[in-house]
Amino acid sequence: MSVWFILIQVLNGIQYGLLLFLVASGLTLIFGLMGIINLAHGSFYMLGAYLAYWLTGATGSFALAIVLAIPLAAVVGLVLEAGLLRTLYRRSHLDQVLLTYGLILIFNEGQRLLWGGDVHSVAIPELLTGSVRLTETLSYPVYRLWVSLVCLALAGAMYLVIQRTRFGMLIRAGACDRDMVAALGIDVKLLFAAVFAAGTVLAAVSGAIAAPLSSVGPGMGDTVLILCFVVVVIGGVGNIKGTFFGALLIGLADTFGKVLIPDLASFMVYAVMAAVLLWKPRGLFA
Amino acid sequence: MTMRVSRRNLIKLGAAATMAGFVPTRFAIGNTAKVKVGLLLPYSGTYAGLGEAISNGFRMALAETGGKLGGREVEIISLDDESNPGKAPENTNRLAVGDKVDFIVGAVHSGVAMGMLKVVRDTGTITVIPNAGANAATGPLCAPNVFRTSFSSWQACFPMGKVAVDRGLKKVATITWKYAGGDEMVGGFVENFTKNGGTVVEQIQVPFPTEEFQAYLTQIAALRPDGVFAFFAGSGALKFVKDYAAAGLGSIPLMGPGFLTDGVLAGQGAAAEGVLTTLHYADALDTAENRTFRAAYKSGFGKEADVYAVQGYDAGQVLIHGMAAVNGDTTARSALIAAMETARINSPRGPFTFSKAHNPIQDIYLRQVRNGQEVVLGVAHAALADPAKGCKMT
Incomplete structure (x- = not known):
């Protein structure tokens, strides 16, 4: 195995990991800061991909589709939070799991009613269609590299917002003790609604951005959901930095698992998760 | 000639007449009760589109005979199999035992077909498989009451082995999902490819249902084979070809x-x-039967027909043929099965007959995508029969 080959596989792993981070970030936000186990996160990802498919077809522009998908996803998030989740904040996790599992079924059926059972794809925007030649036989699509950059930028932005802004401080405080924050005169209801909407938007945006790289079809959110939970568990619940490095670790483990020990490839991700849990039960940076 | 009727004869005649009134003939039964057909197909999830196409094709075949089987009205009971092999035995039981259907048409997913076969091999319900390609269904698990109108995985891929060698592709890498269907598809190709002198340089197995192929594509680039043989379906196929x-x-x-x-x-x-692909059907197949079928399907359902619609349509044709032969009498079981076995189905894919194991003996076409259209290059293997390894009909 040549050095080139290994380097390209590292690139593959990091690129996949960055994409995983983007999807998982919304989950860790909702899970960690609000204490809600949101199984419907994969459905929000699917929603984003379908919005990208539908809006690109309707407007003819992928960029415009993403811009339009953001407010639509935010509205979906706000409606679900106000109408359903708000009543369950003080209930057990099992109740939340039941509710959000029900949401998965509703989203899947809604997807079938709205868009049918066919598999679709979204074309890569004109500007980003090229590829970079790496070896004589292999080239790397520019769009994949662009997605990696977007993921990095969003990761940085999230870190800054949560660690350095007043809003971020309120979110962290609300996660620690929501009663105390409320007593200090902060509208916790509004705060949580905003966080839930932000998580929904993050999932939808990652679905939309990933749409040209994947196929848009029924059930696409379900496989993503499991990987998201693995990443969140490794990174430590609610820890953006941990989620970032957890996602990279999973991306690399998955890639090298596939190449080096193909027979155990599907097991690799979970083996890494188990190892991290034994070593650092509360997450990488806890 | 006049007949002298004695009193004794009169009584006999009267009794005979009365008996004739009470003991229904075959035909009389046929007109009273509806024939029940259970459709065990995916109506949700990844394969929902396939289930819908098969149902449409099946209903279209029935509609062409006035919605009847052997002169009897038909009641269709649709059951969503959710592509869940775990629920397959229970779902099949619901149809076979609960609803007491006369026929089952199912399944799409091979795992579901396996679970379904376990049950119908016991209940004896006459079953037509309109898609699932598991070799075993017309191999070790074959049964007199089980027919298939689609293909065996082996059958769909075997011809490509020779095509590859003929085209000068000597070293080939294969890639597929790591599950029974993938193994069988690649197995059919590899068998014929190596028999004709080709060398398989690597057999890559992707964990099912992963659609992240980048690591494998890098591996293929490093191997530099003459060609790549791949099996994926649905969204996986869409993504693999794009990523490739x-x-x-x-x-x-x-x-x-x-x-x-x-x-x-x-x-x-x-x-x-x-x-380049091989299959028992191609949308672009230029025959009168196919053109008529596709036009009728489009006007009936508002979308283009596909291979799944054809398989559903032919499942309908097989039942129509069998039931016509026994005038709708489902109790004439052996005559019904015999009629289905010997049927020559005039399919949109071209005519086919059944092998001893009840799998179609059919032409496999070689197709290629040119200018965004699937073009039929010719027949890759004429009248190909699945070897039906391990099939013992009892």
Whole structure:
């Protein structure tokens, strides 16, 4: 195995990991800061991909589709939070799991009613269609590299917002003790609604951005959901930095698992998760 | 000639007449009760589109005979199998025992078909498989009451082995999902490919249902084979073909069974250019039967027919043929099965008959994507019969 080959596989792993981070970030936000186990996160990802498919077809522009998908996803998030989740904040996790599992079924059926059972794809925007030649036989699509950059930028932005802004401080405080924050005169209801909407938007945006790289079809959110939970568990619940490095670790483990020990490839991700849990039960940076 | 009727004869005649009134003939039963057909198909999830196409095709075949089987009205009971093999035995029981259906048409997913076969081999319900390609269904698990109108995985891929060698592709890498269906598809190809002198340089198995192929594409680029044989279906097929082209591997010919491009060609776009596939059907098949079928399907359901619609349509044709032979009398079981066995089905794919194991003996076409269209290059293997390894009909 040549050095080139290994380097390209590292690139593959990091690129996949960055994409995983983007999807998982919304989950860790909702899970960690609000204490809600949101199984419907994969459905929000699917929603984003379908919005990208539908809006690109309707407007003819992928960029415009993403811009339009953001407010639509935010509205979906706000409606679900106000109408359903708000009543369950003080209930057990099992109740939340039941509710959000029900949401998965509703989203899947809604997807079938709205868009049918066919598999679709979204074309890569004109500007980003090229590829970079790496070896004589292999080239790397520019769009994949662009997605990696977007993921990095969003990761940085999230870190800054949560660690350095007043809003971020309120979110962290609300996660620690929501009663105390409320007593200090902060509208916790509004705060949580905003966080839930932000998580929904993050999932939808990652679905939309990933749409040209994947196929848009029924059930696409379900496989993503499991990987998201693995990443969140490794990174430590609610820890953006941990989620970032957890996602990279999973991306690399998955890639090298596939190449080096193909027979155990599907097991690799979970083996890494188990190892991290034994070593650092509360997450990488806890 | 006049007949002298004695009193004794009169009584006999009267009794006979009365008996005739009470003991129904075959035909009389046929007109009273509805024939029940259970459709065990996926109506939700990844394969929902396939279930719908098969149902449409099946209903279309029935509609052509006035919605009747052997002169009897038909009641269709649809059950969503959710593509869940775990629920297959229970779902099959609901149809076979609960609803007491006369026929079952199912399944799409091979795992579901396996679970279904366990049950119908016991209940004896006459079953037509309109898609699931598991070799075992017309192999070790074959049964007199089980028919298949689609293909065996082996059958769909075997002809490509020779095509590859004929085209000068001596060293080939294969890639598929790591599950029974993938193994059988690749197995059919490899058998014929190595028999004709080809060398398989690597058999890559992707964990099911992973659609992240980048690591494998890098591996293929490093191997530099003459060609790549791939089996994926649905969204996996769409993504694999796109990723393959995006990775700059377009100079290495890509081939596979027709599922690699069928139904996802529009989504694959230019990435699918040049992909070679083999299958028992092609949308572009230029025959009168196919043109008529496709026009009727489009006007009936508002969308283009596909291979799944054909398989559903032919499942309907097999039942129509069998039931016509016994005038709708489902109790004439052996005559019914015999009629189905010997049927020559005039399918949109071309005529086919059943092998001893009840799998179609059919032409496998070689197709290629050219300018975004699936073009039929010819017949890759005429009248190919599955070897039906391990099939013992009892």
